[in-house]
Amino acid sequence: MQRDDLPWWKKATGYQVYPRSFCDSDGDGIGDIPGIISKLDYLAELGIGFIWLSPVYRSPMRDNGYDIADYRDIAPEFGTLDDFDRLVTEARTRDIGIVMDLVVNHTSNEHDWFKKACASREAPEHAFYIWRDPGPDGGPPNDRTAIFGGPAWHWVEAVGQYYFAYFSAHQPDLDWQNPDLRAEIYDMMNWWLDRGIAGFRMDVVSLLGKDVDTDRLEEGPYLHEYLQEMHRQTLAGRDVVSVGESWAVTPRTAPLYCGRDRGELDMVFQFNHVGQGWDETFGKWKPKPFDLVRFKRVLFDWQRALTDDGWNSLFLSNHDLPRQVSVYGDDGRWRVRSAKMLAIVMHLMKGTPFVYQGEEIGMTNVVFERLDQFRDLEIEGRYAEMMAQGLAMEDFLAGANLSGRDNARVPMQWTGGPQAGFTTGTPWIEVNPNHAEINVAADRADPDGVSATYRTLAGLRRRMPVIVQGHFAPVTEDDPRVFAYTRELDGERLAVIANFSAEAIVFQTPDELVGEGECLVANAGQRTAIEARLELAPYEAFALRYR
């Protein structure tokens, strides 16, 4: 590949904004688009190349916008279409693209299509959704349950059928087997692309090819046919980025989505590295103790699988996941250092890194003591289920605090002042009390703040082709405390070494890593050499370019 032909999104650092919790400009307690615009200089200074904007469409917000009622309008609490256009323009002048969230596995039950679909079997929109007659016993067609709890099938009297909703009853699934529906979606995508957006992050994309009758939902039989069609009809010939979210994709199936000749997506968000830490039975509600070897194995497998074809996304956080420093680092004594370590290790692998708002200042999980402090519909749904299974309330709260999605959704911590500087009103969800200490103002004022490391990493990526394209080689795969690898391109070679533990350790460096060079980034003092017997401080990480 010609280096100059590299697409912009391989050299860029992505940043996810969760609009509801980012910055509130009008004091209603809910973040909004003018609020995001007011922070563009902050993001530009961080070195961000594009923003993945979680959904801003009109929505009843049962799932904070992942339940869309109108694909061609902005939720009034977030602003107007004019505000959105201004965001795109203002971002562009700072060299930042806006990537929209495309949620087309389902709509809101308040979408006009669904209202018409429920009123009559004759309405064309009826066929936009997945309906089935009752099973032989008069009940639902099968006993599939929904991701957010309860059954996946829901009865509508007026049409005498059940509709399928894999997430919640408020999020009826669209029937992708219907070509008219697909044409509507492509038309809508082009409408946004023509407004100048930089691409799409596609929600649960691996569910689009499902076949409910054979219960093949993830990576179903029609998936790649539809993604190829979508590409032809919308993305082809445009200089945009596409990232598909998939909880099912593996290193083996990834090339089917983002292989060079597939004509589907540029990359996928995979979750194997997240799921490796979950319990086999209770999933994320009962995480396993962190195991570095297991974690590395997953990430290294992904690096290997997409070495020559396809492209990785690099992330540990998003709006569905707990705060990365609380899960993989140390959110107490070593918070700052371990937050930087995670950034160094993730951003220097091969792929496009994504930062989730607040990650760049080392924001941590929040502790909620009462159920009524949570806002996530998943907590609501799971609570009912777990109580029915006899789980104790304190165990449920412990799981929710550890793994719940609200950890990522409490407001961005801008200052140590009232409501963390997020709003002048009452926030829709409580701020984390630790904003007094952890906030953007304090972090930026500190030359050794976490965000300084993120700025350095984004800058290195922009100017060093070896970070973008260099060959990735894992080192010490079985070491339970050290995460290390090299990158190499045209004779230029880097090593990245990190101590994933709270102890000072001595690393017996493999011969191939020993050498001298220039320190590119570090979190515990500069290094100009890698010795055979390398003493690493707790959570120390650095990257060295060999001479």
Ligand code: NOJ
């Ligand atoms: C994945 C999104 O990231 C999550 O927030 C949402 O609840 C589900 N898809 C349903 O849209």
